[in-house]
Amino acid sequence: MSEKKKRTPAWDGNKAGTAEKTGKAETAEKVVKAGKAGKAGNVVKAGNAGNAGNAEKAEKVVKAGKAVKAGKAGKTSGRRGLNYAYLDEDGKRLVRRALIKAVCVPGYQVPFSGREMPMPYGWGTGGVQVTASIIGPDDVLKVIDQGSSDTTNAVSIQKFFRKTAGVEVTEKTSAATVIQTRHRIPETPLKSGQIMVYQVPIPDPLRFLEPREGEAAARHANREYGILYVKLYEDITRHGEIASSYDYPALVNARYAMSPSPIPRFDNPKLHMSPALHLFGAGREKRIYAVPPYTSVVSLDFEDYPFRPAKSGRACELCGSETSFLDEVITGDQGERIFVCSDTDYCAGRREKAADGEKETRGGG
Amino acid sequence: MLLQENHPSAMTEPLIRAEGITKRFGDILAVDGVDLELYPGEVLGIVGESGSGKSTLLNILSGALPPSSGELFYRGRDGTVRDFFKIRERERRFLLGSDIGFVHQDPAAGLRLKVSAGANVAERLLSGGLRRYGEARLRASEWFSKVELPLDRLDSRPEEYSGGMRQRLQIARNLVTGPRLVYMDEPTGGLDVSVQARVLDLVRSLSSEFNLAVILVTHDLGVARLLTERLLVMKNGRVIERGLTDQVLDDPGEPYTQLLVSSVLGGA
């Protein structure tokens, strides 16, 4: 018996519920429950140490090494009358559990019982629930919509978290700890410790050709991804090349095929071996999946038609970047158009730098 | 390798052997203790009227429906014999995608109508790990010729195809991986007589050319006569008569079989 216990891995010990671990778990809970002392007791179910242990793990995994400062959390309360980051604590716990599983099984779509959010489906409810479950008061949030942080959707989500979680918001990729996005991965390389949260409309890459959920699940379970190649075959047959330019399926960790949400295939390579943690939330479909740091993400292709990230062959007319993803912008009634960086922060940063360089040069001269 | 397949000793080993296949739906006994054997290269017919359990039996044998009881011994390419219902799902699905085919009566059930015909044929190759577009397309077009489909329709969608073309496409889609066993459920059920003959002829010649074992479910004794070597007659979920096809049709013993045979107008 004792021998058996010795062999039990540490995290199993959590489940067993040793006093020490339970204590810690409660602390973790309290931290998360910051500002809601009255309710905390109810939520932390005494005797349900296994859950608490999981919750603790969720915190650890999700925070990816970021220490939660209990003191600060206590002081920074969300909006009066609302839960911290809007989502109630049980809801957050559900999402976190799904996140743990998602991180443990990269690319696998974990079902979760999503909550109603104060916005319609299709506006990023999946991403918002993930963000709400991982965000802490010391986080710095950036929200991207269509590559920019000043569009309606991005602005309202930023506002939402500023109000409910009291977090600082930023447009700067490098300054953000959590980045919620819909269409883009920032051009500025991500760093270890940063978390990307994606709003996903249709999480299953097999949906297009296999609408039966059960059969699609069986195909994932058995790594049968032939029909994804059927899709690529169709593309080449119809367009002479693989024409899917968004939501381009990729194999995660050489195991699960993943739909990387509506990011352009240009961004797919940024997922491969990325130092950041990538979390995907589909609110309507109630699925969560993840690409942990330093995980292989390989875009599907044929040997004779290899994957190529789309390149426009142009340079941004504002910052001159030749490597970034460009948007076409109509500038006049006669159809005048320019191509500019889709990532506004990246573009602005480059222009600033260029301006600084000029100043410096001037100052020096 | 082919020589080995044709070797007498290889022929004496059945490809599949089903024992006591039974399926209950509540109180209804849809399939009741069916035994059968199928040898490599052999075409076995299952006849019976609607509700006799023949299609249910086919769905069980092909792994689409779990049996209530019974065993299905499957002899793999390596010669090992295992219970098809007890092997791991992954392996079963692999076999169903390569070594075993299924031709449905309704082509919509066996084809992707909104995906080009070529991709329909190539799918099983792609699922099997083929990662060269050029080769997939080439092999799809080869099979197009084998089933007498016009090559200029390779990129059309089957939804634009006629019934007979769809059935031929479905056959190509199944045979592209070189299976040893194909289940067919009324493959010519919805076709005009003239189109039917062409599809039947195709099945007949392909099964002999590729030494295919086929289990063919049909209610059409003419089809059974033309294509099958052995016949099982099913009624109320049970096999009531079996024998060589010409024995059963020319010298039917059971009352039900006699009724079935004599009720065919114009002869089987």
Place this chain on the structure above:
Amino acid sequence: MRPAVKAENLKKSFTLHHQGPAFITALSGVSFLVPFGSCLAVNGPSGCGKSTLLRCLYGNYRLTEGSLRVSHGGGFLEMSEASEREIMDFRRHSVSYVSQFLRVIPRVPALEIVAEPLITLGRSREEGLERAREALSRLSVPEKLWKLPPLTFSGGERQRVNIARGLIKDPPLLLLDEPTASLDRKNREIVTELIIGAKKRGAAVVGVFHDREVRERVADGVLELLPPAGGGRGFEPGHAEPGGADHGTPASGLAARATSEQGWAPRGQIEPKKAESGMAEPKDADPASGEIEDLKISAGR
């Protein structure tokens, strides 16, 4: 000489469940022996069970009683106990059955129909087709017909295709059901030569020959089957051709007979005879009437 067929006390009866039921005995107490290299002619009036006997030999009809041993694979196969697989193997290797009607498969050209038994035996397609060409030209089937399905052929042309198919693999046992019935004199002669040739190569032949001259030339013995007692019009049991999509179903044929022949008490007997004495039998003098009877039934459906 080594026997190719040993039949002892054969009985074949039919139970027609939907006709009362009606019980019909088509063959009873039939015994004979056919050595390799010889030909047994089965003789008797229509309805005496000639075709039934051939079908039992081919394994098309399942015996009711008796022992029927046929040479196969270096030994004997007991047909009354043979499995389906064994009969299939016997058919593939050891016997050819030339029935009166060619089983026509839609869209399959004559050449392929003739070559098929060889290809099934594992010979190459090229060899099969080459031998089929030889056989068809030997039987003077016009070359322009070879590539066509025999659906539109005349009766004589079909029959020659059928004979070519039956003889191509040179089987140890040859079952012939009126092989010369619809042939002209010239082709009758060719077929007769072919049968004699098969015998010379050591094949055993069991056949029904209405043509006295042919029978006289090929048969080494005659098995005389007696007509059913009661003297009723003879309907051959199972006159319908196996595989003959154009010839009605056997069961309906049986049913047709039972309707008109209620109380028919069949009795088959054998009278093994020398070919010469067989020839003297007056009963076989009018083979055509039986044929017409059969055809009438087929046409009636």
